[in-house]
Amino acid sequence: MKVKPSRHDRASFIAYAFAIIMVVVALSPFIYVVLTALKQPEQIYNPSEIIPTHVTLENFKGVLFHSRFLRYFANSIFITLVTMLISMVLAVLAAYGLTRYRLFGADTIKLTVLMTRMFPGILLCLPFYIIMKHLGLIDSYVGLVAMYISFTLPFAIWNLCATFSQLPWELEEAALIDGCTRFSAFFRVMIHVAKPGLMVTALFSFMNTWDEYMFAMVFINTTVKKTLQVGMKDFIGQYSTDWGLLMAAVTLSLIPVFIFFAVVQKHLVIGLSAGAVKG
Amino acid sequence: MTRASSRKTAQPGRRRNWPGYLMIAPAVIAVLALNIYPLFRGIALSFTHYNLVRPNTPIFNTFAGLSNYTKIFSDAKFLQSIGNTVKWTAVNLAAQLVFAMLLALVLNKRLRGRSFFRTMSLVPWAVPHSIAAMTFTFLFNANVGIINILAVKLGLLSEPVSWLGNTQSAFWCVAFVAIWKGIPFQMIFILAALQAISSEIYESAEVDGANQWQQFWRITLPIIKEPLAIATILNLIGIVSCFNTIWLMTEGGPLYSSEIIYTYAYRQGFIVHDLGTASAASMVLFVIMMLISTVYLRLARGDRGVSA
Structure with missing residues (x-):
């Protein structure tokens, strides 16, 4: 077991790092999708802030009650x-x-x-x-x-x-x-x-x-x-798309x-x- | 290993066979009606004039000889789509194989939280293609996409780029999404093969002084060669027919820069409404697939016969 600890430590560090990177790459698109779905329109279109500051459920309500x-x-x-x-x-x-x-x-x-x-x-x-x-x-x-x-x-x-x-x-x-x-x-x-x-x-x-x-x-x-x-595709307009609604719909469809x-x-x-x- | 026992229990004379025929009948009828008949109908269609825009011309639904095929092979867009298909397949396959292999090797180690990593890395596979395509269309968007925002913030770009509206980048962005989505499928099959290898082999290799690199090339790879080849070919078929991602992100554009044979056939059939040339194009794809699947069959059968 402990013949060459340094080599094994390095190998397992690389293994963890790779696994973590792959999981982050796999998940981050959807984390951003959910964050967008929780944003108000102004914040989506002025997206220098990644984390929503005024969390809203309007997009989800819109998807559930005002769409097909x-x-x-x-x-x-x-x-x-x-x-x-x-x-x-x-x-x-x-x-x-x-x-x-x-x-x-x-x-x-x-x-x-x-x-x-x-x-x-x-x-x-x-x-x-x-x-x-x-x-x-x-x-x-x-x-x-x-x-x-x-x-x-x-x-x-x-x-x-x-x-x-x-x-x-x-x-x-x-x-x-x-x-x-x-x-x-x-x-x-x-x-x-x-x-x-x-x-x-x-x-x-x-x-x-x-x-x-x-x-x-x-x-x-x-x-x-x-x-x-x-x-x-209903949520994707020909000229402009309501990204908040679309991302809320994406979130719900994945459940x-x-x-x-x-x-x-x-x-x-x-x-x-x-x-x-x-x- | 269970073959011997299943052979033994399936003794002829002792069992009446008619319930067996009754059991397979519905599935056989379904496959004949839903796969085999449409296949032959499709082959016939590729030799027929079937332009839905002009259904009243006398040649409509008559034998066309090879004219549908000569039409597509003199169409620059089709020739371009063949080139794109080759490029698309090579890029996707190489990237998916390398990342899937690395990920499978890592997830086969005794890591803490391994089952968490395993489940989470499968997420892209579970997500529907169309949802993934819409998500990444959003991420690549020139005005609101996070990729542009981050790139501009970090000073990598001076101004936002329309990634999907640009002939230089559209193909690569779509390929990125297909790779992202394709890695887990390939990875599961490799992982399943890796788990069948006993750890004793590695322990004795370690005693003999083999390093990890040597262990991979001399032990791991030869053992998983066959399942790896089968998984790769199955994956290849998914890659060649990756319609949803391409169509939802770029519709094969801009300027047909991300058009593959599959999207070309769809366009001919349901946008141009010429089912004859569309079928001819899908036949070309089918012949390529059949060549690939012959290889697949060889590998899947090995020396054990189809009945394995």
Whole structure:
């Protein structure tokens, strides 16, 4: 341990310094965002003082009560949860089937799913425009959720296949012998072991859908149907922007992401490494 | 290691297979309808006249041969966007890889407050792209942006600069945001790989007198090579299709200086309303992605086969 303390001290000093710098770079934009959201307009436009001296909640009130923010927020939550739910159900079933049964064409399916992860969004966005127009699903959440599933589902299947193939299935066998059905063996026993992988897969579906901008911008025209990411543009004027309002909206929009992230992040390294390392 | 046991439990004769087919059916149908069919529709579209501005001309929705492709390859803006894509990818990848590697190595050490550092350094990843883009647009703003204020205060600039309105700087500012946002994703994968290495290897290397530099190049890097390559290629795909950040900050401008193939295809499709040439451009991007993903598959499969 204490062979060469000076070298170790220097190394750990550099390590701390680097970690602190990276965290500061990661966080400082948002600290400044929150500070701006708390400022009065005069102070934002005369920004030689970085810290607000007259803290005000006017910007937050403006966003919550005098804009369509809450409407957009509810739209986004609805779309995100529906997308996440459908892709998780489909992916759990598929991954269970692919890892627990010997199916004809299973390898082809896995390969196809892997390939679809390489599709750039714009590649599908263009034909989707024509397809959705034919089906009359432009400006409809049914169409939007379907398109979102096109990119959340392949990732979910892939990551859950990797997760499930690493589980101790002897537990399930034991439950089956104890008289459980396959269904109850899975939902009573296996679901607990698979939790990190399931949580991380759900997190990715959530984040990818919540984050999505291009499809929502192209396919949703009605103002009240807009998602939050697109609706944020309301706060950006063509000639001038009310930065205080925009920054308050940014602050509020980050709340659900951070809550979900905080719940799931401790599973992140384990849950992801299955998919990455096992490939 | 669990492969052997899963093989053992999946004995053929003992189990009926039809529930398995039933289970995968919905997902297979969804992937066919939502990924595979649109892909082929897109390929067809790139060989079709489909200019929505002129839907009543006789050639609308007819076979176009290669004309969409010859059109884009004779468009200087498209050629510029290919160059920008290469530059964009190289800059992003190099910077993200170096910083992610350093950060992962540091966060794998026994630091006090390590879990705090880990969680906090993941914040840029959790933030939606569009929110990050709006935030940095604010920070780079010529009148109210903190970057100009600080630079002027510290005497680095004599007067505020319109960072995003300038062909010299716009590309680099957008790239900075993409790098800032991309580091954590790459870092998590490297960290996961690092955590699988047992500390005994390093202890014995220390006994043999290997310094940290040697340990990294001789021990760490060879062990994490495969997961690192996979994470890098996954990240690469995100970088090439980084639409939101670019579009929200500069819309590919000024003067197409930050236009990549992806934004070019979007512009052709939904601003110019020519879905034919837009599809052709997205096909070019797709072919590049497929070349990359072939490499990815090789690495992901290793010698274990796809079923791993």
